[in-house]
Each structure stands twice: as C-alpha cells, then as structure tokens.
Amino acid sequence: MDIIKVENLTTKFDDRTIHNNISFEINEGEIFGILGGSGSGKTTIIRQIVMLQKIQKGKILFLNKDISNLSIEESQQLKNDFSYLFQFGALFSFLNVLENIEVMLKEYTNLPYDLIEKIALTNLKLVGLKEEHAFLYPSELSGGMKKRVALARAIAIEPKVLFLDEPTSGLDPSSAEQFNELILNLKKMLNLTIIVITHDLTTIKHTLDRFIILKDTKIAFEGNIQMALDKNDSFLEDFLTIKKDKNGHKS
Template sequence: MPRSDSDIATLEDPATVTGRDKAPAAARQADDDVVIRARGVTVAFGGKKVLDDLSLDVRRGEILGFVGPSGAGKSVLLRTILGLNAKDAGTIEVFGIDYDRASDRERLSVERRWGVLFQHGALFSALTVRENIEVPMKEYLDLSPKLMHELAMLKIDLVGLAPDAADKYPSELSGGMIKRAALARALALDPEIVFLDEPTSGLDPIGAADFDQLIMTLRDTLGLSVYMVTHDLDSLFQACDRIAVLGERKVLVEGPLAKMLDYDHPWVKSYFHGKRARTIVTNDAKPARPTPFDGAA
C-alpha cells in the first residue's frame, strides 16, 4: 500500500524536519533585523562616480558608525538613503520598502519613522529651539499648538537641555546645545531610525563624550537604530556596535571594532592604528558601556 504524506512525515528524522523548519524562520528573523538594506548603489555627479555598486545593511537596535576618508561619499550615501540624492543604479529599502518604487503614502510612512540630525545642526535661524522641534510635527501630524508645545518640551528635556533653552534662538546657543537641539528635532516624531551626520564635529572632547553617552542612552531606552556618519575615533571606539568603512567608492569592510583592527588595508590600518587612534585592550576589542548620562554639554 502506498504511504500517505502523513506517514512519510512521521518516518522522517525529527532533527531533519526541525532543521528544515528553522532555516526559513532564521532567514525571516535576519530580514526583520535589517532596517536599511542597500544593494548595488551607484551615485555619480557630472559623470564622476562617488559610489559604485555599494551594499550595506543597518540592523535594528544597533549604532552603526560609517567612516571613510574626507570626500569619499559618506554624506552622499546618507542623503541618498534619505531620497535627497538620485541613484544611477541599485536599490535601497527602508523597513522593507523600496523608496524609489514606494507610493506617496508609503514614503510618508517611512519618513515618519526616521529622524535626521544634519551636519552643524541645520536649525532654522529665525525659529526658537521649541519652534524648530515643532517643524516636523506641523508637517506630519495634526496636533493642537498646546500639545505640540508640550511634546517639544519633552524632547528638550530628553536630550538634556534646560527648559529655558526652548525660547532661545540658534545664535544664542553653544555648539553642544545646538547639537542637542538638533537631536531633539530629529526625535520629534518618535522615530525608529536616527541618522546623525558628524554629530560630534566642532565639540570639545568632554562635550563630544557626553554626546556619545546621550546617543547610547537614547538607543537603549528608546530602542533606536542609529546610522552615524563620523570621523571621530572616540565615537567609533566608545559608542558604535558595528563599523562600516567607505573607500574606493564602496564599503571596504564592515563589522565590530576587532575586525577593523585586523583588516589589512592601508587606509584602514592608518586610521585605526595611527597616532590619533586609541589603544584598546579588551578580550574582544568591544568598547565598554558608558556610565548613565548625567548632564548637558
């Protein structure tokens, strides 16, 4: 008598069946962990390629440090992910949505799930800190002025600014305060991803260290994924879970700090073992966790 499908399933090795079931589940889990997926991205200006067949993943809940020589295209890739630069080739998916093929509604849903801190803060000079933070709320949400005011004050407190900073204009702020105000605006819509473009540039070492601590604390408390374009070695050593190095128009290497320290490439070796690089001696070359953030820079 021929065996039924149920009989065959019963006769199979349980370990084989379990392994077969686990493989797709593991693949689905891996896909769920990737919030940004770039594949084959090529960007050119005036016929000159800045990025060429670049691929990169950003995972849920991580702080990814994106580093490379000046002019290599770090900010170009960030702006391309945000849809501010056009691609010549390749795909970029954010939350599983191909931004190029997305409908207006899908694009709106993606944009509400990210926040951006542009280089130098990019605050509107004619608006107060509170008004700057309310800009994304006015664009994407339908809230009363009173509620927007209350939410803006919550964001100001979240990034460690004093309440009286709310009514100050950017010209009245220190460098560290500008960075925090810009971060508060990036957090205005309670995003899942935060893009940071050179967040510690222009800050003194203490202010930069405090800002790194703030980013790590917010990542841990809010469950953020952080894409950080930086040249700051201290930020890479201290704050980043994973590092991607841009060079030769693509990602040369990506992984934890230990992989960067072992990677045999002239620029990578010079950068991570140069005179300004810190000597880190740990079992796995993973940066230590900071103490809780306790003040403003």
C-alpha cells in the first residue's frame, strides 16, 4: 500500500520550473530513494511533503489524505508521524549527546523525564553508540558519531516516516557504508518507511527498495537497481556509478 503519493506536482521558483508535473508513490515500509543531480529539486520535494514548503500545483497524499487540506489536529498528527534528518542538520552544540536525543521527546511528548531518558538511551544504543558516549558534547564526536546522534534523535519519537536528506554527506567512504548498513538494520527493527536523498550511490543503491531519478524537471527513472541494470542505459550506468567487469557483469 502507498503511504505517500505525489500527484502531478509542478513547482516553479520565479520563472524557473523545478518539477514539471511529476507523480510517484512511496510504499509503506520501503526504503525509497529520491536521486538526481544538485539543484534537481530533491530537497524541495521533501520540504513539500513535510509541509515546510507550499505545494504550488498538484497534490501530495499521506495515507490517502491530501496534506494541503488537513485540519489543525490532522496536521499536528502528521508532524508526529514524520521525522527528518535535514541536509545540513546539526546537533545543538551546548547539549550533550543524551540531551540532543531527548530534545524531540521533550518537544513532542508529555512523557515523564525518567521515561524520556530511558527512551533516549535505548535509541542511543539502537544507532550503535554506547552509554559512555551519552555525556559527550558534539565537539567531542567524530562526523559519523554526530550523524548517529542525529539519527537517534529523529527515530526517538517513533515516526511512521523518516526522511534522510544526504545522511552520509561529509563522511568518509567507510563511515558512509556503515551508516547505510545502520539504515538498513533500522528498517528491519522498526516499523518504518524511509525516504532518503543521496548523492553517494556506491553502496546505498543496493539498499534502496525503489528510487526515482529527477532530471530536467521530470522523473528520468523509477524502479530498483536491477531494473536500472537491465535497461542498458548509459545515463543510468553513469549516474548510478555502475561498473562492468571484463565478463560484462555489472554491479
């Protein structure tokens, strides 16, 4: 079943068309990729889905409800169902790791503090960090650890949909690979739909259940990695950094 449906979305900034009548669906429980070159409108789509940016033309449905026509209560509920790790999302430098994870729980729930602390510690471990990291400050963490804390903060509120905008940007290849594995594990452990925007395709293309590629205001491709490989299309092979070995085997 689809959890999010984008129907005939058109977005223009001044005279520049960013999305020209695009439609796609995201199924419940999948890891869905929104791919495309810089400036192709990936972040803008996410901002429109999470209602941070106005939908100019077309519709976005969440569980079959048009998100532009929600009551105040319904849009509040929607905000609780969505969680995101923004492209340039940062931790609060004046809060330690545990306090950073607790921020969302304090903001979005009325739980007593001892329970909030327990949930924060559980999520800290879920993203592969240890209790001994809880009282460190962001300046004492590596890039990969910071991303993990931001991820723990995003999942602590138990969203239905998690949006990750360039989650591995700034990480070295091996930390990026570990982070992608973590995303896959989280999907298995939690009942989550994950929408990920990424440039970093070497490893994650195999993790995505399905993806779209935005190009020149349109969807240039929709499907999974196997479908892309089967197409024998040079644009897809270049874009997805598909390599062929000497026997013609692609990966």
